[in-house]
């Protein structure tokens with residue numbers, strides 16, 4: 627079979643690409659222009675990372691919680707002790723409660739306060755801050771928060787029959803155990819000579835807790851040591867409780883106290899907070915074999 631060769635026909639170039647002349651070449655950036663472009667890119671990156679870091683830093687600075695990334699060393703063993711509880715629940719026993727915010731006592735020791743109210747203890751309270759940040763929303767009305775939260779604290783204190791209540795009025799979120807705060811708490815201790823001081827555990831706090839809580843606990847401890855008034859320090863929001871109060875039959879009282887702080891606990895948030903407190907009370911109660919309890923770390927201050 628004969629081999630057929632197909633003729634390869636090359637298309638003839640009919641148009642001259644340079645008919646209109648040689649096109650202008652794209653301008654090549656000069657070394658100076660390239661350097662300026664690099665500088666602009668670096669500035670853009672710096673602005674982006676700087677702004678992101680700044681926003682994160684501000685958010686961390688503004689949020690009030692402290693986290694112990696390394697857990698505190700809890701005493702081991704940490705046996706249960708009895709802070710002379712027979713006397714604690716006797717009529718007329720002098721008790722001072724030192725807290726950071728207007729709702730702290732009802733939140734953390736509402737059951738114990740209800741119990742002390744029923745046994746007719748002589749109850750005094752110091753609240754270190756004015757609660758002006760409220761819920762920590764941005765742009766809240768600080769002046770309104772102060773008024774509303776003070777009124778709620780007074781209503782709650784009336785419900786558990788506080789004899790006196792002192793508002794130190796420091797700004798919420800910025801509490802420090804400075805000499806002024808310590809001196810003011812010490813003055814209250816020396817005036818009422820409490821046999822028990824209930825406050826936050828600043829030494830062995832729960833792993834995540836509000837910094838004002840820790841600082842209020844620190845200030846109260848220093849004040850108690852300076853005041854030369856022998857007493858039991860009973861510390862709540864602690865990671866190392868060594869005493870548990872049975873509040874099994876006081877849960878409804880605790881809830882009523884919590885509900886007084888309407889600006890803080892309402893709607894589904896109130897239900898969530900109640901569940902959280904109940905879960906914690908179940909855990910503490912299990913330590914002494916009761917349904918609900920409030921755990922505290924107790925130590926005797928003997929100046």
Ligand SMILES: [Zn+2]
Pocket residue numbers: 726727729730836839
């Ligand atoms: Zn608080």
